[in-house]
Each structure stands twice: as structure tokens, then as C-alpha cells.
Amino acid sequence: MCQLLGMNCNVPTDVMFSFAGFAERGGRTDHHGDGWGIAFFEDRGLRHFVDHQSASASPIAELIRRYPIKSRNVIAHIRKATQGAVTLENCHPFVRELWGRYWVFAHNGDLKDYAPRLHGSFHPVGHTDSERAFCWLLQELAKSHADVPSIPELTLTLRELVPQIARHGTFNFLLSNGEALWAHASTQLYYVVRQHPFGSATLRDEDLSVNFAEHAAPGDRVAVVVTAPLTTDEQWTPLAPGELRVFVGGAPQRA
Numbered sequence: 408m409c410q411l412l413g414m415n416c417n418v419p420t421d422v423m424f425s426f427a428g429f430a431e432r433g434g435r436t437d438h439h440g441d442g443w444g445i446a447f448f449e450d451r452g453l454r455h456f457v458d459h460q461s462a463s464a465s466p467i468a469e470l471i472r473r474y475p476i477k478s479r480n481v482i483a484h485i486r487k488a489t490q491g492a493v494t495l496e497n498c499h500p501f502v503r504e505l506w507g508r509y510w511v512f513a514h515n516g517d518l519k520d521y522a523p524r525l526h527g528s529f530h531p532v533g534h535t536d537s538e539r540a541f542c543w544l545l546q547e548l549a550k551s552h553a554d555v556p557s558i559p560e561l562t563l564t565l566r567e568l569v570p571q572i573a574r575h576g577t578f579n580f581l582l583s584n585g586e587a588l589w590a591h592a593s594t595q596l597y598y599v600v601r602q603h604p605f606g607s608a609t610l611r612d613e614d615l616s617v618n619f620a621e622h623a624a625p626g627d628r629v630a631v632v633v634t635a636p637l638t639t640d641e642q643w644t645p646l647a648p649g650e651l652r653v654f655v656g657g658a659p660q661r662a
Contacts, residue, residue, distance in 0.1 A: 409484060409485060409499070409513075409514070409515040409516075409634075410429070410484070410485050410515060410633070410634040410635065411482075411483070411484055411513055411514075411515050411579060411580070411581050411596065411632070411633065411634050412425060412426065412429045412481075412482070412483040412484070412631070412632070412633050412634075412637075413480075413481065413482050413483070413581040413583070413588050413590060413631070413632040413633070413654075414478070414480070414481040414588075414629060414630070414631050414632075415479065415480055415583075415587070415588035415629075415630045415632075415654035415655070415656075415657055416478075416479045416480075416627070416628065416629045416630070416656075416657045417479070417626075417627065417628045417629075417656040417657040417658075418479070418624075418626075418627055419449075419477035419478055419479055420477055420478070420479070420627070420629050421475035421476060421477050421478075422445075422447075422476075422478070422481045422483070423471075423472060423473075423475055424608075424610070424615070424617050425631055425633070425637055426445070426471055426472065426483060427472055427610065427613055427615055429483060429485065429633065429637060430443070430468050430471075430472065430485070431613050442457070442458060442459040442460070442461070442485075442494075442495075442497070442498040443457070443458060443460075443461065443465065443468060443483070443484060443485045443498065444456060444457035444458070444483065444484050444498045444499050444500050444513070445457075445471060445481065445482070445483040445484075445500070446481065446482050446483075446500045446502060446511040447476050447478040447480075447481050448478050448479060448480040448481070448509070448511075448583065448585035449476075449477075449478055450585075451508065451509075451585065452509075453502065453509045453511070453585070454476060454478075455500070455502055455511075456470075456471065457495060457498035457499075457500075458495070458498065459494055459495050459497075459498055461485075479585070480511075480583045480585050480586075480587075480588055482500045482511045482512075482513050482581045482582075482583055482588075483500070483513070484498075484499035484500050484513035484514075484515075494533070496532050496533035496534075497533040497534060497535050497538075499512070499513040499514065499537060500512055500513040500581075501513070501537070501538050501541050503529055503541070503542070503545055505545050505548065505549060505584075506549075506554065506555045507555075508555075508584050508585060508586075509584070509585060510545060510582065510583070510584050511581075511582070511583050511584075512537075512540075512541040512544070512580060512581070512582050513537075513580065513581050514536075514537035514540060514541070514578065514579065514580045515577070515579040515580070515634055516537075516576055516577030516578050516579050516580075516593060516594070517536065517576050517577055518536040518537075518539075518540060518572065518575040518576040518577075518578065519575055519576045520575060521536050521539060521540065521572070521575040521576070522539070523539060523540075523542075523543040523572075525539070525542055525543060525546060526546070527546040527549060527550070528546070528549070529541075529542035529543075529545045529546045529549075530542055536575075536576075537580075540572050540578070540580075541582075543572070544565070544568055544569075544572070544582070547564075547568050548561070548564060548565075548568075551564050552564070558586065558587045558653060558655060558660075561584075561587075561589075562589070562651070562653045562660075565582075565589060565591075565651060566651055569591055569651055570649075573591075573593055573649070576593075577593045577594055578591060578593045579591065579592055579593050579594060579595070579596055579634065581632060586655070587653050587654065587655045588630070588632065588653070588654040588655075589651065589652070589653050589654075590632045590646060590651070590652050590653075590654070591646075591650070591651045591652075592645075592646035592647065592648060592649070592650050593648060593649070594648065595634060595635070595645065595646075596632060596633070596634060596645070596646045597632070597633055597634075597635065597636050597643040597644060597645050597646070598630055598631060598632040598633075598643065598644055598646070598652070598654075598659065599630070599631050599636075599638075599641050599642065599643050599644065600628065600629070600630045600657065600658060600659070601619055601623070601628070601629045601630075601631070601641075601657075602627070602628040602629070602657070603623075603625045603626070603627070604620070605618075605619035605620040605623050605627075606618070606619065606620070606640075606641075607619070607620075607640070608638040608640055608641050609638055609639050609640055610637060610638055610639075611636065611637060611638060611639055627657075628656065628657030628658060629657050630654045630657045630658060630659065632654070
């Protein structure tokens with residue numbers, strides 16, 4: 408199946424180090440070679456890149472490795488196709504507008520016999536179970552709240568909605584509106600919080616190390632969420648099966 412990478416920070420931060428190792432799994436150190444994508448929030452704006460080529464070989468991925476785009480919320484995805492052909496419209500992350508903000512979603516898993524009734528403004532462009540799930544989530548959020556709710560209110564509503572999808576199969580996902588990052592684990596997701604005192608880290612998938620103390624200010628805080636730990640020398644915390652966790656300002660919020 409696919410793999411996910413998310414980053415949530417209290418100050419704009421580049422994802423170059425984490426993405427360098429993550430992209431290697433897109434066809435080089437792992438078999439997720441059916442496309443990839445990444446989305447960066449910048450205030451209310453969004454930079455969104457997708458490619459049906461593997462992340463390890465894509466010229467667009469090489470651009471991302473070298474161009475330090477800074478963001479408070481980032482979602483990336485490398486694809487191993489289970490539903491839908493290897494085409495651009497089936498590449499994650501998917502983007503939609505709700506309440507005057509962009510929403511970004513990426514999914515790892517396989518939803519069996521999942522055909523929700525979509526009767527609102529959200530319809531899939533491609534042919535994946537993932538995009539159908541995203542459209543249904545936004546449709547139901549819009550029905551549940553007349554205007555923009557708070558992060559805690561959104562989290563409560565998502566906790567009611569997510570099990571209705573998860574009963575169809577594996578539903579690991581990342582979701583962001585540029586203010587928070589929601590992560591749900593059906594099988595496996597891990598996170599690490601990097602904050603003062605910063606240390607060094609070494610990637611599992613590439614011969615690359617970094618000393619974060621040389622690049623971060625004392626008040627900086629970064630949470631990274633990923634399908635499988637990216638580094639060999641950091642303490643990654645697993646999400647429990649069925650857990651929905653929200654990250655704000657680079658920190659996991661209390662359930």
C-alpha cells in the first residue's frame with residue numbers, strides 16, 4: 408500500500424530532510440512507484456505538486472528536494488496503486504475548498520465496496536477509494552457545521568465520521584486545512600516532535616544526517632507524521648489502531 412508523510416509546525420519550516428528519505432521509498436528503497444504528490448500551505452495559499460512517475464525518478468520530486476519551500480503544514484504521499492489506474496488524477500494528495508479554505512487529504516489503505524452517496528459539492532475527479540472518502544468527509548463536515556468550526560469541534564466531528572469509512576478497510580490518512588494536521592491510523596502511523604533541545608538525526612533510506620540545532624531557533628517546534636519511521640536515532644511514537652490525533656503548532660493535542 409501507499410505511504411504518508413505529514414509535517415505540522417509552529418513556524419514555517421522546510422521539509423527537505425524528511426522528504427529526501429521519504430522520496431527514496433517511492434521506487435528505490437521500497438516499491439511505492441505508482442506516483443506521488445506533496446502540498447504545502449502558505450498562509451491561505453497552497454502549493455500542490457503531483458506526478459504519476461515514481462518519486463525516486465520524478466524531476467518534480469528533485470525540485471522539491473532542492474527548493475526549501477517553508478510551510479506550517481505539509482502533506483506528502485507515495486503511491487502503490489490498489490484502486491484506480493496510474494494516472495495523474497489518481498495521485499494524492501487531493502485538494503478541495505471548504506469554508507473559503509483549502510483542504511488537503513492523503514490516504515494509505517484499501518477500502519472495499521466503498522461507494523458513499525455524494526450529493527453535495529464534492530465529487531471525485533479520479534477513480535480511487537481515497538478521493539471518494541475525502542469527498543464524503545468534506546460533504547459531511549459541511550452538513551454538520553454551518554460555518555467554520557474550531558479545531559476541537561472539527562476533531563469531534565471527524566471522530567464521529569471516520570469509523571463509518573474505516574469499517575470498509577484500512578484507512579490511514581492525513582488531513583489538513585492549513586491550521587491543523589489530523590492523522591488517523593487503522594494499521595500504522597508514527598510521529599516525532601522535534602523541539603529544544605534539538606539533536607541530530609540520520610535517515611534510514613538515504614545516507615544523510617542533520618543537526619537540527621544548527622537550523623532551528625529555541626522556540627521552534629516541528630511534528631512529523633509518517634507511515635514508517637524515517638530516521639534511525641529518534642524516538643518515534645506509534646498511533647494506536649483507530650486513533651485520530653490532531654497536531655497544532657507542532658504538538659499533538661490531548662484527546
